[in-house]
Amino acid sequence: xxxxxxxxxxxxxxxxxxxxxxxxxxxxxxxxxxxxxxxxxxxxxxxxxxxxxxxxxxxxxxxxxxxxxxxxxxxxxxxxxxxxxxxxxxxxxxxxxxxxxxxxxxxxxxxxxxxxxxxxxxxxxxxxxxxxxxxxxxxxxxxxxxxxxxxxxxxxxxxxxxxxxxxxxxxxxxxxxxxxxxxxxxxxxxxxxxxxxxxxxxxxxxxxxxxxxxxxxxxxxxxxxxxxxxxxxxxxxxxxxxxxxxxxxxxxxxxxxxxxxxxxxxxxxxxxxxxxxxxxxxxxxxxxxxxxxxxxxxxxxxxxxxxxxxxxxxxxxxxxxxxxxxxxxxxxxxxxxxxxxxxxxxxxxxxxxxxxxxxxxxxxxxxxxxxxxxxxxxxxxxxxxxxxxxxxxxxxxxxxxxxxxxxxxxxxxxxxxxxxxxxxxxxxxxxxxxxxxxxxxxxxxxxxxxxxxxxxxxxxxxxxxxxxxxxxxxxxxxxxxxxxxxxxxxxxxxxxxxxxxxxxxxxxxxxxxxxxxxxxxxxxxxxxxxxxxxxxxxxxxxxxxxxxxxxxxxxxxxxxxxxxxxxxxxxxxxxxxxxxxxxxxxxxxxxxxxxxxxxxxxxxxxxxxxxxxxxxxxxxxxxxxxxxxxxxxxxxxxxxxxxxxxxxxxxxxxxxxxxxxxxxxxxxxxxxxxxxxxxxxx
Numbered sequence: 001x002x003x004x005x006x007x008x009x010x011x012x013x014x015x016x017x018x019x020x021x022x023x024x025x026x027x028x029x030x031x032x033x034x035x036x037x038x039x040x041x042x043x044x045x046x047x048x049x050x051x052x053x054x055x056x057x058x059x060x061x062x063x064x065x066x067x068x069x070x071x072x073x074x075x076x077x078x079x080x081x082x083x084x085x086x087x088x089x090x091x092x093x094x095x096x097x098x099x100x101x102x103x104x105x106x107x108x109x110x111x112x113x114x115x116x117x118x119x120x121x122x123x124x125x126x127x128x129x130x131x132x133x134x135x136x137x138x139x140x141x142x143x144x145x146x147x148x149x150x151x152x153x154x155x156x157x158x159x160x161x162x163x164x165x166x167x168x169x170x171x172x173x174x175x176x177x178x179x180x181x182x183x184x185x186x187x188x189x190x191x192x193x194x195x196x197x198x199x200x201x202x203x204x205x206x207x208x209x210x211x212x213x214x215x216x217x218x219x220x221x222x223x224x225x226x227x228x229x230x231x232x233x234x235x236x237x238x239x240x241x242x243x244x245x246x247x248x249x250x251x252x253x254x255x256x257x258x259x260x261x262x263x264x265x266x267x268x269x270x271x272x273x274x275x276x277x278x279x280x281x282x283x284x285x286x287x288x289x290x291x292x293x294x295x296x297x298x299x300x301x302x303x304x305x306x307x308x309x310x311x312x313x314x315x316x317x318x319x320x321x322x323x324x325x326x327x328x329x330x331x332x333x334x335x336x337x338x339x340x341x342x343x344x345x346x347x348x349x350x351x352x353x354x355x356x357x358x359x360x361x362x363x364x365x366x367x368x369x370x371x372x373x374x375x376x377x378x379x380x381x382x383x384x385x386x387x388x389x390x391x392x393x394x395x396x397x398x399x400x401x402x403x404x405x406x407x408x409x410x411x412x413x414x415x416x417x418x419x420x421x422x423x424x425x426x427x428x429x430x431x432x433x434x435x436x437x438x439x440x441x442x443x444x445x446x447x448x449x450x451x452x453x454x455x456x457x458x459x460x461x462x463x464x465x466x467x468x469x470x471x472x473x474x475x476x477x478x479x480x481x482x483x484x485x486x487x488x489x490x491x492x493x494x495x496x497x498x499x500x501x502x503x504x505x506x507x508x509x510x511x512x513x514x515x516x517x518x519x520x521x522x523x524x525x526x527x528x529x530x531x532x533x534x535x536x537x538x539x540x541x542x543x544x545x546x547x548x549x550x551x552x553x554x555x556x557x558x559x560x561x562x563x564x565x566x567x568x569x570x571x572x573x574x575x576x577x578x579x580x581x582x583x584x585x586x587x588x589x590x591x592x593x594x595x596x597x598x599x600x601x602x603x604x605x606x607x608x609x610x611x612x613x614x615x616x617x618x619x620x621x622x623x624x625x626x627x628x629x630x631x632x633x634x635x636x637x638x639x640x641x642x643x644x645x646x647x648x649x650x651x652x653x654x655x656x657x658x659x660x661x662x663x664x665x666x667x668x669x670x671x672x673x674x675x676x677x678x679x680x681x682x
Contacts, residue, residue, distance in 0.1 A: 027104050027134035028180055028197035029160045031095055032075055032291075033061055035253055035261040035277040037222050037241040039295050042081055042091050042110045044226070045177045045203060046126030047166035049081045050089025050112035052173070052207050052222075052309045055302050056082030061295040065279075068289025073099040083306055087114045089126070098137065106132020114308065119471050120170040122308050126177075128162040157186045168308060173205040179228070199230035210242075211530035218526065219244045233257070247315040251277075263293075269316035273297045389501045396491045400484060400506050407480040407513055414473045414520050421466045421527050424459075428534045435541045463531065470524050477517050484510050546642060554641070558602045561639065564617075568624050575629040581670040584626060587614040588645065594677045597647075603638040605682045607659040608649040609666075609675055611635070620646045627671045638680075647678065 033040040039059045041048035059079045066072035074097070081091025091110035097103065112126035135155030164177030179199050183192040203226045210219045220243040228235040239253030247267030254260045259281035267273045279291040391401055488506055495503060590613065611627065614620040620637065627635045627648075637648040650672075653659040659677055666672045 026156050026158065026183075026185060026192055027097075027102065027132075028183065028195055029106075029108075029130045029132065029158075029162075030197050031077060031097075031108070032063055032065065032073075033077055033293065033295075034237075034255070034258070035239070035251070035263055035279060035293060036265075036275060036295065037224060037239055037251055038243075038249060038265055038273075038275060039297050040077065040079055040081075040093075042089070042112070042126070042128065043108070045166065045175055045201070046110055046128040046162055046164040047089075047112045047124040047175060047177075049091045049110050049126065050083060050087075050114050050124050050308075051122075051166050051168060051175075052205075053083045053089060054306055054309045056080070056084060056300045057297050058300075059295050059297040061293065063291060063293040065291040066288035067292070071098075071100060072288065073097065081110060082300075083302075083309070086304075086306055087116070088112065089114075095132075101137055102134065103137040104132050104134040106130060116307070119475055122166075122168040124166040124168065124175075126164045126166070128164075130160045130162070131158070133157045154187065156188070158192070159184045159186070171206055171208050173207070174203070175205075176200065176202045196230060196232055199228045199235075201226060201228040203227075208532075209526065209529040211526065211533045215246070216242075216244060245315060247273075247317065249275075258291075261291075267316040269318050271299050271301065272316070273299065389505045392502045394491070394494070396487055396494065397502055400487045400491065403480060403484055403487065404506060404509050404513075407477065407484065408509075410473060410477055410480065411513060411516050411520075414470065414477065415516075417466055417470050417473065418520055418523050418527070421463070421470065421524070424463050424466065425527050425530050425534070427459075428531065428538070432534055432538045432541065435538065435545065439541055439544045467524075467528065470520075474517070474521060474524070477513075477520075481510065481513055481517060484513070554601050557639065561637070564621065565624070565636065568621065568628055569633050572625050572628040574631060579626055579630050579670050581673060584670055584673070585614075585619055585623060586612040586674045587619060587623070590674065590676050592676060594679055596679045596681055597640060597642075598681050599642070600638055600640060600680050600682060603680055603682070604652065605680050607653045607656055608647070608678050608680065609651050609653075609659065609663060610647055610649050610678050611671055611675060612648045614646050614648070615644060617646075620648065623648055623671075630669055630671060632669070632671070649678075650675070 031040075031043050033043055039057060040061060041053075045051075057080070059077075059081075061075075061077040061079070063075045063077075064072065065074070075095065076097075077093060077095045079091060079093035081089070081093070083089050089110075089112035092107070093110075094105075094107045096105045108128055108130040110126065110128050112124055114122050114124045116122055133155060160180050160183045162177060162179050163181060164175060166173055166175035168174075177200075179201055180195050180197050183195050183198070184190075185192055203224060205225075206221075206223045208221050210216055210221060222241045222243070223239070225238045226236070228237075235255065235257045237253065237255040239251060241249060241251035243249040247270070249265045251263045251265075252261070253263075259279060261277055261279035263275060263277035265273060265275035273296075275295045275297070277293040279293065281288075281290075392398060484506070488503065488510065492500075492503055497503075590610070612623050614623060624635060624637070632650065635648065635650060636652075637646050639646055651662060653662065656677075656679075663675060663677065666675055
């Protein structure tokens with residue numbers, strides 16, 4: 001046994017960030033497994049056995065702290081936890097903590113219950129209850145003389161409660177927990193009043209997925225920010241983690257009290273994983289050295305798909321595949337010789353049997369026709385039996401049959417919606433690719449005619465309608481599948497035969513529908529994640545495009561535009577024939593809604609009666625010639641740098657009433673055919 005210097009013993013009794021809470025050796029529950037976003041998460045917040053979890057784990061964790069001192073703190077934690085039902089998470093663990101001459105041994109029980117509020121809205125309540133014994137480990141004390149101070153440290157048995165709440169949306173989680181809200185000392189038969197580890201803790205967590213393909217494709221990204229407000233200190237911490245489908249994850253974190261940490265985890269097999277974390281303090285405890293934490297975990301295979309979390313399929317380093325047996329050249333030659341010999345014998349037999357075969361051919365034809373008739377009759381009988389199985393005559397069976405048919409039709413609709421959303425994502429990806437290529441070439445001084453901006457409002461509205469329709473049909477499908485399972489369970493009570501064909505038929509149908517539903521949910525989540533990434537990238541490229549000036553500066557463009565308009569008004573003559581509507585190009589399509597534009601340079605605020613919108617100077621000037629030659633020399637235009645478009649208008653007004661009166665009394669000139677109102681707010 002190692003000898004403990006007396007200053008080390010005093011150190012553990014005096015540190016404010018240590019474990020002793022009072023003069024009687026009472027120790028607060030503080031299991032230091034704080035750096036992992038993969039395992040033992042419910043220790044940080046009791047709702048995390050449920051939140052963003054699909055599986056159940058068995059873990060064994062060892063953490064050694066303050067390696068710079070002899071007999072630094074050492075923690076062992078064995079745990080079973082995870083998602084056990086659709087709305088329940090739970091965990092149970094045992095731990096032992098040794099810190100100098102003090103030791104703590106006990107267990108912790110976790111329970112989390114989720115109340116689903118809406119489709120992507122969840123409220124989770126959780127609680128950790130810890131029971132443990134703390135006191136002096138006399139086996140670690142070796143002194144030459146008796147120390148009365150050590151003899152006066154009693155052993156205590158304590159019970160502590162840590163409640164927590166979490167509210168989760170599609171990608172975000174917000175929660176609080178109250179650590180050591182109640183600590184009861186059974187030896188003293190009283191509550192522990194002064195507990196420095198008692199504190200209110202809040203967190204914000206983001207969980208999303210990286211779209212695309214390749215090594216990082218479909219990887220999960222997690223970020224967690226926490227603040228804990230204790231009586232004597234405030235602790236702020238943050239952690240980020242990326243999990244790659246190949247079965248590897250990496251994470252980094254920072255804690256204002258314990259310093260920075262980095263960790264790496266890997267799946268040895270899809271069920272067995274190992275994780276290592278290294279923690280280095282920067283202030284306070286920095287002189288005592290770093291900490292090492294290692295976790296070995298076993299993940300139970302989950303055959304169910306739970307909401308509020310994706311079922312991430314992670315690979316392992318070790319795979320077991322059967323290898324095909326190679327054939328030697330000698331075996332190949334032997335096989336070839338045998339085949340040649342057999343072919344020769346068969347040919348000889350065919351010649352010998354030719355005559356009897358001709359004689360028996362008519363009988364073979366008759367037998368074939370009879371066999372075909374029997375097969376057809378059997379197929380009719382099987383079809384009739386299937387029709388009877390899938391269309392039972394009892395009331396519950398009829399309800400199952402009708403609801404199954406309805407659910408299958410809804411699934412077909414859901415599949416088509418997924419296909420439509422995939423097409424929308426493909427269009428967005430192509431638009432982003434073209435816009436990026438245009439910007440890249442422009443930065444290399446290679447001129448490319450800019451593509452006109454598309455009106456994204458209708459495109460985005462269509463995508464939102466698809467997402468809403470998918471969410472609605474997903475909710476309906478879940479309810480229908482649950483109703484089918486309930487009806488089938490009711491029918492099994494009446495038709496108890498375990499091989500009842502109708503029950504087996506609909507059980508198989510329900511399993512197929514559940515698999516289709518899981519696939520649709522995964523595809524929808526992946527597509528929505530891709531859309532979010534595309535939207536961010538497109539916004540960046542659009543801003544790059546806006547910054548590219550077509551002219552040296554805005555004043556040059558404005559001066560050139562004014563000169564062009566004045567020249568047209570002076571030189572265009574009146575037309576002899578009436579302008580035909582068929583030859584007019586009004587440019588971009590518009591609706592009757594009043595569009596609001598901002599930051600339009602060299603243009604007054606007000607209401608404008610817009611005749612046409614063009615993205616090129618050539619089309620703009622052609623339309624101006626048509627209007628001026630028809631006798632309207634008040635026509636004017638302004639340029640919108642945000643969309644690179646020219647807005648051609650007939651008049652401007654200060655208020656909407658005057659504008660609407662003018663719109664109502666517009667002339668019958670063909671160029672007024674698509675007149676609408678736009679408001680400028682500068």
